[in-house]
Each structure stands twice: as C-alpha cells, then as structure tokens.
Amino acid sequence: MARLLSIGEFSRMTHLSVKALRHYDDVGLLQPAAVDASSGYRRYAVAQVPSAQVIRRFRDLDMPLDRIKDVLDAPDAATRDRIIVDHLAEMERKLDQTQVTVASLRMLLEGSATGAIDHRSIAPVRAVAVRARVKWDDAEAWLSDAFDAIRATIARIGAERCGPDGALYAPAFFEAHDGDVLAFAPARAVAHDDVVDVPGGMYAVTVHEGSFATLDTAYAALGTHVTERAIGADGPIREHYVVSGYDADDEHDWRTEVCWPIR
Amino acid sequence: MARLLSIGEFSRMTHLSVKALRHYDDVGLLQPAAVDASSGYRRYAVAQVPSAQVIRRFRDLDMPLDRIKDVLDAPDAATRDRIIVDHLAEMERKLDQTQVTVASLRMLLEGSATGAIDHRSIAPVRAVAVRARVKWDDAEAWLSDAFDAIRATIARIGAERCGPDGALYAPAFFEAHDGDVLAFAPARAVAHDDVVDVPGGMYAVTVHEGSFATLDTAYAALGTHVTERAIGADGPIREHYVVSGYDADDEHDWRTEVCWPIR
DNA sequence: TTGCTCCTCACGTCACGTGAGGTGGC
DNA sequence: TTGCTCCTCACGTCACGTGAGGTGGC
Numbered sequence: 001m002a003r004l005l006s007i008g009e010f011s012r013m014t015h016l017s018v019k020a021l022r023h024y025d026d027v028g029l030l031q032p033a034a035v036d037a038s039s040g041y042r043r044y045a046v047a048q049v050p051s052a053q054v055i056r057r058f059r060d061l062d063m064p065l066d067r068i069k070d071v072l073d074a075p076d077a078a079t080r081d082r083i084i085v086d087h088l089a090e091m092e093r094k095l096d097q098t099q100v101t102v103a104s105l106r107m108l109l110e111g112s113a114t115g116a117i118d119h120r121s122i123a124p125v126r127a128v129a130v131r132a133r134v135k136w137d138d139a140e141a142w143l144s145d146a147f148d149a150i151r152a153t154i155a156r157i158g159a160e161r162c163g164p165d166g167a168l169y170a171p172a173f174f175e176a177h178d179g180d181v182l183a184f185a186p187a188r189a190v191a192h193d194d195v196v197d198v199p200g201g202m203y204a205v206t207v208h209e210g211s212f213a214t215l216d217t218a219y220a221a222l223g224t225h226v227t228e229r230a231i232g233a234d235g236p237i238r239e240h241y242v243v244s245g246y247d248a249d250d251e252h253d254w255r256t257e258v259c260w261p262i263r
Numbered sequence: 264m265a266r267l268l269s270i271g272e273f274s275r276m277t278h279l280s281v282k283a284l285r286h287y288d289d290v291g292l293l294q295p296a297a298v299d300a301s302s303g304y305r306r307y308a309v310a311q312v313p314s315a316q317v318i319r320r321f322r323d324l325d326m327p328l329d330r331i332k333d334v335l336d337a338p339d340a341a342t343r344d345r346i347i348v349d350h351l352a353e354m355e356r357k358l359d360q361t362q363v364t365v366a367s368l369r370m371l372l373e374g375s376a377t378g379a380i381d382h383r384s385i386a387p388v389r390a391v392a393v394r395a396r397v398k399w400d401d402a403e404a405w406l407s408d409a410f411d412a413i414r415a416t417i418a419r420i421g422a423e424r425c426g427p428d429g430a431l432y433a434p435a436f437f438e439a440h441d442g443d444v445l446a447f448a449p450a451r452a453v454a455h456d457d458v459v460d461v462p463g464g465m466y467a468v469t470v471h472e473g474s475f476a477t478l479d480t481a482y483a484a485l486g487t488h489v490t491e492r493a494i495g496a497d498g499p500i501r502e503h504y505v506v507s508g509y510d511a512d513d514e515h516d517w518r519t520e521v522c523w524p525i526r
Numbered sequence: 527t528t529g530c531t532c533c534t535c536a537c538g539t540c541a542c543g544t545g546a547g548g549t550g551g552c
Numbered sequence: 553t554t555g556c557t558c559c560t561c562a563c564g565t566c567a568c569g570t571g572a573g574g575t576g577g578c
Contacts, residue, residue: 003490008531012437012500013486015479023568039576040533046490049483050371056479057368061361088365095358098324102351105320108313174275216278216319220312223276227266227309237275271557286542302550303559533575
C-alpha cells in the first residue's frame with residue numbers, strides 16, 4: 001500500500017538536500033525504508049517525513065547529528081524532552097553571551113578604560129578544592145559544578161570558610177584551551193582528601209566587573225602591565241570570585257579578581 | 264623599546280589558543296610583529312592585543328575569518344561599521360528564525376494539523392520577472408531584491424498588475440540547494456526583456472501561514488497527498504506570495520500558496 | 527532509445543584540534 | 553645541562569558540498 005519515494009522526491013518534500021540525505025543515511029541518522037539491492041537506489045516512506053522534519057529543525061538550531069540521533073532514539077518522551085530542553089538552555093546561554101559580546105565589541109572599538117592594577121602579596125591558604133583537566137568550552141560548567149561540590153564538602157566536614165572562591169589555571173588552559181584547573185574555597189579545616197594548601201606569592205591584580213565573556217580584557221591589561229615592566233613570573237594564573245553567581249543573579253554585578261604572577 | 268611577547272604569553276593575554284594564533288598567522292589575519300629568522304619563533308607586540316581582542320569577539324559571534332579581515336582592513340570607520348552592522352543584522356534575522364524553529368519544533372513533536380489541499384488549474388499569465396540560479400541560503404535575500412527590482416520595472420514601463428507575486432522553483436533548488444528560480448509579478452504588459460509568459464497547469468495547492476522557515480510543512484503535506492494518489496507531475500514548484508513582507512511586517516501574517524504540479 | 531535520476535568514490539571547505547617528531551631559548 | 557617552549561608537517565573533525573565517472577529507470 002505504501003508507495004515509496006525516490007531520494008529526489010523525498011528531498012523536495014522535506015527540503016533536505018540529496019547530499020544531506022545520503023549523509024544522514026551514511027551516519028545512520030535517517031535510513032531509507034528500502035534500498036534497491038541491484039541499483040542501490042534509496043527508497044523513502046511517507047512515514048519518514050516527520051523524522052526528516054524534526055532533523056531539519058534541530059539542524060537549524062545547530063544541534064549536532066549525534067545528539068539528534070539521541071533525540072530520535074530516545075526510549076521515552078521524558079528522555080527526549082530532557083535532551084531538547086538541555087539544548088535550548090544551552091542556546092539561551094549562548095544568546096546571552098552574544099549580547100555581552102556585542103556590547104563589549106562596541107566598547108573595544110570605541111576604546112574604553114580598564115580598571116586599576118595593584119601589586120599584592122597573597123598568603124598561602126588552606127582550602128577545600130577540586131582539581132581536574134578542563135577544556136576551555138567546558139570551564140564555566142565545570143567551575144559551577146566544582147563549587148557546588150566544594151560547598152557540599154565544606155558543609156559535610158564542618159569546615160569554616162575564610163575567603164571567597166578562587167581558582168588556579170595552568171598556562172596550558174589558555175594556550176591549548178585544555179589544562180589543569182584547581183577550584184578552591186579557603187577554609188579552616190583539618191587534613192582531608194579534598195583539602196589542599198593553596199600556595200601564595202606576588203601578583204599583579206585587577207578587578208573585573210561583569211560576565212566572564214569579557215574577562216580577557218583584564219588579562220590583556222595585566223599582561224600588558226607585566227610585560228612593560230618585565231616583572232612576569234611563571235606559574236598558574238589565579239582568579240578570585242568575589243561576587244559570583246552565588247551572590248548575584250545578574251552577571252553585570254559579578255566581580256572577579258584576576259591575579260597574574262610577578263616577581 | 265617595545266618588548267615583544269612569545270606566542271604563549273600572547274595567548275594567555277588574549278585567550279586565543281596557540282593553535283588559533285598560528286592559524287591566524289597562516290591565513291594572514293593576525294601576523295606577529297616579528298618572526299625570528301633562524302628559529303621561526305613568533306613575536307607579538309603589546310600593540311597587537313586590541314586586534315586580537317576584536318578577532319576573538321567576532322569569532323564568538325561566528326563571523327568568518329575572511330570577514331573579520333575585512334573589518335580589520337577597512338579603510339575607514341564607515342566601511343568597518345557597515346560590515347559590522349550587516350553582520351549583526353544577519354545575526355538578528357537568524358535569531359528570529361530560531362524562535363520560529365523552536366515553536367514549530369514543539370508543534371511537530373506534538374503532531375499538529377496541516378491546511379486543506381485542493382486541486383486547481385492555473386492559467387498561463389504574462390508577468391514581469393527575474394530569473395537566476397540561486398543558492399538555498401541566499402534565497403530569501405535574492406527574492407526580496409528580485410521583487411524590489413520587479414516593482415521598479417513595473418513602475419518604469421507602466422505595466423498593470425494582475426495578481427500576487429509568485430516564483431517558480433526548479434527541482435534542483437530543493438535537491439541540490441542550488442537551482443533556477445523565476446520570481447514574477449503578473450502584469451498586463453507589452454513584450455520587454457523582463458516580461459515573460461509564465462506557463463499554467465494543474466496543481467495541488469495549499470496555503471501556508473507564517474514564516475518561510477516552516478514552509479517545509481506545506482511541502483510535506485503536498486508531497487504526501489500527491490504521492491498517496493500517484494498524481495505527481497514533473498516541473499517546477501510554484502509559490503504565490505499572497506501576503507508577504509510588502510503587506511505585513513509580522514511574519515505570522517504572511518500567506519503563501521504552495522503549488523505542486525500534478526497530472 | 528534518449529536523457530534524466532541516481533549511484534559511489536574521492537576530495538574540498540572551514541576553523542581550528544591532535545599528535546608526531548624535532549629544534550631553540552633560559 | 554635539563555626540560556620547557558616553540559617550530560613545522562600531516563592528519564582528523566564536523567556536516568556536508570563539489571565534481572568525476574558510471575549505471576539504472578521511465
């Protein structure tokens with residue numbers, strides 16, 4: 001009863017190009033209902049149109065083919081919806097970033113002022129910490145999870161907080177966009193798996209106000225300052241999250257200290 | 264006087280990865296202030312930091328490297344700003360599309376109704392027209408320009424309008440996302456370079472309401488209808504822009520007739 | 527029968543990332 | 553002097569697009 005469609009007819013009906021349809025067949029995302037054994041001609045069923053429409057829409061939303069496959073293969077509606085909601089949330093975050101980027105672009109092109117830089121000796125401090133090798137694009141999510149975990153640990157072992165959240169970033173994190181990060185919360189605590197001694201030292205420090213998307217301006221100012229004075233030293237870069245997502249919902253109100261090691 | 268920076272230092276200051284910096288050098292987007300002749304070591308100047316920051320922001324906005332180069336090489340601020348404004352406008356359009364796509368995705372997953380389909384004989388008609396080979400992604404912009412040009416021609420030669428704007432789409436436009444499109448406006452007019460006779464014929468027709476981003480649902484409905492009855496015929500697909508951007512600002516109010524050739 | 531549709535490689539594109547293998551600078 | 557930074561290939565990734573060269577269906 002079901003008349004099958006040629007790839008060309010299916011393409012016109014779904015607005016997916018023939019090349020795209022063949023690619024989706026290759027990767028197993030959308031396989032034709034039948035393939036002629038002798039000619040290799042692909043035959044699609046009318047019933048496959050809805051899947052094709054869903055694929056097209058997710059591709060319009062830049063969802064990777066793998067994740068689209070997960071959506072189509074989801075065992076139940078709840079699983080499916082979770083993947084979709086996650087993706088939409090991700091898009092929304094990206095969109096917020098876009099607004100910030102556009103605004104900061106305008107400031108950059110107009111040439112704007114940067115904050116003051118001072119030199120500071122930071123003392124070693126004991127802290128509850130989490131360490132991992134982190135990829136650049138995963139950093140915000142990882143950091144957020146890390147501080148949630150750290151807070152849970154502090155509560156569990158009954159440690160006493162004594163400073164704002166901070167993190168140490170290995171040079172490779174910036175240079176290869178993949179490197180070691182140590183997230184820490186200063187706290188008076190006894191020895192424990194998750195308790196470390198964060199080393200101190202001399203730093204050039206500036207305060208960044210606003211989203212992490214524009215943190216690079218603070219880095220540029222510090223790097224320039226340190227280079228011009230030839231006072232740079234090796235070691236990780238340190239950030240202190242003086243006002244963060246835990247304290248203010250609006251990214252505009254965030255305050256981050258960036259500390260560049262100096263001699 | 265100007266101390267130069269190693270690629271690693273420059274990377275940390277700008278948050279561009281070392282690999283990215285080397286790539287930008289290769290394509291001529293951001294070339295180091297100096298390159299050591301014997302070692303090939305790249306040396307960057309502090310003065311190059313602003314360019315790097317601009318590049319980073321445009322990349323965050325998904326601007327292609329070529330266009331970023333155009334921005335940086337712009338001879339004056341006016342040219343530069345035009346490129347930027349164009350890009351932001353493009354992003355805004357894409358964002359609007361995203362909203363439509365999300366909404367239509369929801370409808371698809373919930374399974375929604377489609378409009379009625381009727382069979383109609385369309386008579387040949389004389390029209391002022393523009394024809395070109397058009398790529399899928401350029402189609403909306405091309406169509407908009409085409410109808411502007413057609414309106415200008417109608418006014419110039421004093422033709423009398425006798426029907427809504429329309430267009431014929433060759434199969435290759437859908438199948439290869441690159442094919443011939445004829446945009447036309449029915450008009451009583453004498454022979455002229457831009458006057459053509461648009462052929463008539465039998466069509467299965469449905470009306471699509473809303474953005475072009477969801478036009479594929481009308482195509483799917485028509486294709487299914489035609490396939491199930493085995494009445495499909497060759498030839499271009501025809502669209503009539505009954506209510507378009509000239510009549511309504513809100514895409515929700517647009518009405519497009521989609522005409523699929525039948526026997 | 528003609529030509530149009532469809533097929534399968536193989537390679538290109540874009541903006542890098544991922545190693546491999548080797549050399550130079552502090 | 554050691555090892556860390558930097559170098560250059562060469563190839564991989566992602567989602568297709570672009571031909572080339574050939575066969576099958578109406």
